[in-house]
Amino acid sequence: GNSVTQMEGPVTLSEEAFLTINCTYTATGYPSLFWYVQYPGEGLQLLLKATKADDKGSNKGFEATYRKETTSFHLEKGSVQVSDSAVYFCALSNKGSARQLTFGSGTQLTVLP
C-alpha cells in the first residue's frame, strides 16, 4: 500500500534561515505528490504539487522536486519568515483512487524573529 514518511519535528529556525523538510514515499505506479500547510486553528491548504517525475512545484518561495529515483519530494525554502510557522504535510494520491490522499505525520515548523 501507499505510505509517506516525513522528517520528524518540531523544527525551530531563526528568521531568514534555510528550510528543508524531508519527505519520502512508497506507492504503486506514478502518484501525484503534494505539500499541504496547516496554520493554527485552520484546515489544510495546498502549498504546492507535482504530478510527474522531475516536476518542480513552487509557491510562496517554497519548492519541491518530484524525484522518482529516490522516491522523495523534499520541501525547501531559502529564507523563512515568522509567518511560515505552521504544520507541513506531505501527501500523495494515485490515479483512479478517487484522489484519496495518503498523508505523512506532519512537521511542525516554528520560525523565531
Place this chain on the structure above:
Amino acid sequence: NAGVTQTPKFRILKIGQSMTLQCTQDMNHNYMYWYRQDPGMGLKLIYYSVGAGITDKGEVPNGYNVSRSTTEDFPLRLELAAPSQTSVYFCASSYRGDREGQPQHFGDGTRLSIL
C-alpha cells in the same frame, strides 16, 4: 467564496451519545472526503464519496456512517460516541476531472471531545 464549510466548530459529547458533523461545499465538486486528525499524526481517511448516492469506506470507518444525497452535502454520523473518537475532523472536496494533481480543498475542521 465559501468553499468547504463545516459545522459545528467545537463539540463535547458524552460517551454513547450520537451526533452528525455537517459538511457542505459550493464548488460543485464530485469527490468529498472525511478525515480525522489525531495529535502528532497525519490525517486518516474515514469515508469518501465520488458523487451523490455513492460512498465508500476509507482507512478508519468503524464507528462512523455517511450519506451523500446531494452533490453539496456530505454529513458524517457518529452513532455511539466513544472516547477513541475524540479528534479533529476535516471534510474535503475535490474536482473530478481527468487532469492529474487535482487538489483537495479542506474545511476548517470540527474539534470533537468525547467525555
